[in-house]
Amino acid sequence: MLIKNGKVIIFEDNDVKVKELDIKVKGNKIEKLAKNIEQEDGEKVIDASHKVVMPGLINTHAHIAMSIFRGTFEGCDLYTWLNQKIWPIEAKLTEEDVYDASMLSILEMISTGTTCVNDHYFFSEKIREALTESKMRAVITRVLMDNDGEEASQNRIDEFVHLYETRDVNNNLITYTVSPHGLYTCSGKVLEKSRELALKYNLPVHVHFLESVSEIEDIKKLHGESASKVLKKYFDGIHTILAHGVKLNDEDVEILKTTDCGIAHNPISNFRLGCKIADVTKYLKNGINVALGTDGQGSGNNLDMFEAMKIAALAQGGIHENEERISSKDIIKMATINGAKLLGIDDKVGSIEEGKEADIIIVDISPRLDNIKTIPNNDIVSNLVYNTEGRSVDTTIVNGEILMESRQIKYIDTEKIINKFVK
DSSP: OEEEEEEEEEEETTEEEEEEEEEEEETTEEEEEESSOOOOTTOOEEEOTTEEEEEOEEEEEEOGGGGGGTTOSTTOOHHHIIIIIIHHHHTTOOHHHHHHHHHHHHHHHHHTTEEEEEEOOSSHHHHHHHHHHHTOEEEEOOOBOOTTOHHHHHHHHHHHHHHHHTSOTTOTTEEEOBOBOBTTTSOHHHHHHHHHHHHHHTOOEEEEESOSHHHHHHHHHHHSSOHHHHHHHHHTTSOEEEEEOTTOOHHHHHHHTTSSEEEEEOHHHHHHTTOOOOOHHHHHHTTOEEEEOOOOHHHHOOOOHHHHHHHHHHHHHHHHTTSOOOOHHHHHHHHTHHHHHHTTOTTTSSSOOTTSBOOEEEEEOOSSGGGGGGOSOSOHHHHHHHSOOGGGEEEEEETTEEEEETTEESSSOHHHHHHTTOO
């Protein structure tokens, strides 16, 4: 295909720039990026006039089957929410519940510009089935923990091994992590097993990390050391994706700088569960990679990464007042190339570059009533972060294949899925 006449977001000289360029996609790759590319015979042309063409958004921490929890359990702290609300209901979910809920979330993500998601859940084979049918890019797992006994823990480990060993090795859109739930729900035995699995299969680790104040003492009681020291003990030398990282102190930051890790920042979920907010400005200044996530809809409300970008930017202004803080350009990177780096796929996606796989979204910025918040559009990058919503995404492309065009979803029966959740 050939995408013409768009305003393209590119990363150049450590900056975020907007350039008027055409994009030629051949197969699943971006073949050429230049002005006035001529159409070849039989080539599909997408006219991106009055639109922004940018890398697909990468959601680095979500629980995509949690769409069923949207709008529930307001006002709970994290531990109450998990122990008394979420986990008892999750224990009753069926495979089909997880499949349907995953499909609903996949619709939400494709329609709001997310082209890759890093999932953290269970019944993972049904999640993989939904992802495969929808042709979306994802990193999946089977979460491990042993706070409810050794037998249940071993079952989870067995399920992960089966999930990974039954993967389609030809499906490059779906990759995997080893994912202990958290340092406060996993004994040293499970963390050691997680390390063994990560080394055996050469996979990254994905774990909840210092999301709330309660974890700090709970981790010390369980492991006898601070969270960062426990992390380094078990996962030093293994690429590790840390979900949240709200409660990092100066010592934690210094330790993390010596490890191969990054933060999946989930500002909306952290605010809603009363966890306060991570000082990601500080983390970035210390050389720690920070990307963005939405968490599940029970705590994060929705999977709209544009909303996550806006809240992430505003939150840092709230922390740092008039001090130097991250900009809208930093936020765009967090939602794209930083996310690709965190998931270990930045050689394939995360930016619009020749030779990379074509994960691209096209955002409508035309001067019309639905875009009134962006008029006048004096700064496209700033407007993308502060004044754009996911429903402004016109077209979503993953691996060179159109998953949504002119707001019409391909491959999924949208009406059928939505009607399953209409009361």
